Amino acid sequence: MSTAEDTAGGEAEAWGQVTPDAARRLLVAAVEAFAERGYHATTTRDIAGRAGMSPAALYIHYKTKEELLHRISRIGHDKALDILRTAARGEGDATRRLADAVSSFVRWHAGGRTTARVVQYELDSLGPDARAEILALRRQVDAEVRGIVEDGVASGEFDVPDVHGTTIAVLSLCIDVARWFNVDGPQTPDEVGALYADLVLRMVGAKQSPAQT
């Protein structure tokens, strides 16, 4: 098993599970609009227009504008957690698994920046219940990364004085990629993923580079 090439691919393919077709088109349109302008600056008319429908059509498939954001955030967090779990529970020592986790997580944030932006930065626009649900997923994301770091410390691979603080820093570094990464810029998602995996191994004081697979 490799580092899951399919986790960081095209923008739209992750929405295949959403049916019917009109509901998926609206969801994809909402992701694009929210990523470009932010949730509050996006109008339901804009979303419907991007999906090639009238404003009223939105309300056949979703109760409110907030439900759109909730669904996007839920699917996105599920995907993010899936990526990290695949790497965290893969084969290899902690060094290998941390490098895989960071590089695939970063590739997802860079390559699917449109989605990742909404998922990571529009959390505060959700209502209390939806917010609480998403925060629970975030704690699981955190736990996956912390688990790898703790494994590496236990095995003597890593030198980490502050596991909690360092875990936050590693995740923070990955997540912020969604803010600054530019698809038209000089770096590809793969390059940033490789660079960040190396930087993170340095942060945890990894004794050696992971073997190439």
Add this chain to the structure above:
Amino acid sequence: MSTAEDTAGGEAEAWGQVTPDAARRLLVAAVEAFAERGYHATTTRDIAGRAGMSPAALYIHYKTKEELLHRISRIGHDKALDILRTAARGEGDATRRLADAVSSFVRWHAGGRTTARVVQYELDSLGPDARAEILALRRQVDAEVRGIVEDGVASGEFDVPDVHGTTIAVLSLCIDVARWFNVDGPQTPDEVGALYADLVLRMVGAKQSPAQT
């Protein structure tokens, strides 16, 4: 000269330069509201209410709601740049200066999280002209950090294969503190600043810890 204790202090003190008093109260109210709810979700009635004034009073001191954001962003970026310049042009080797820059920059993002949130995450809500002005300041911020990294590489203190990418990562790590830091959480701004300075020195492969001042 030390690491500028006064750069990361209380929230409101940085606005002393804004006069008259009513204009400053409105600006501080706007910072709080924007940080809590975001620019687009904040109403001019809310800002004026927090400042203890009627909605119309806002327009005596500021032409539009966007001018408030512009002024906040400008003052905040000036402050951020000032913090980095102080550290970058201070005494000591590159290791010392990078550690100072990161720890003071992080302290500012953590301690003044309200301000930093608006400054770092509401850039897209500005119009094209204001946005361009702020982006120019950001490039200067970037240049200060890259300068230190390049100094360290040239002197042999650092081992950095990708100076450009690593500089972005260092800044990204610091900036994202404004997103996750919780004033009521277990960590103080000073602690996060010290941890992050250490993590960044590891990222650049610094040969030794900086001497304590």
Add this chain to the structure above:
DNA sequence: GGGCACACTAAGCGAGCGCTCAGCTTCGGC
């Protein structure tokens, strides 16, 4: 081929938005 369920549209409602304006109060200059 008649009827009905379903997806969708045109039109628009009530609310709240950014912002304006006429008028009130306060206060320094003379």
Add this chain to the structure above:
DNA sequence: GCCGAAGCTGAGCGCTCGCTTAGTGTGCCC
């Protein structure tokens, strides 16, 4: 003691927002 400038308020304008409703077209079942 009067005047004009400056700071502020109460009321509200024009607009756009999220969302609703009445009605239309389409296709499937019998």
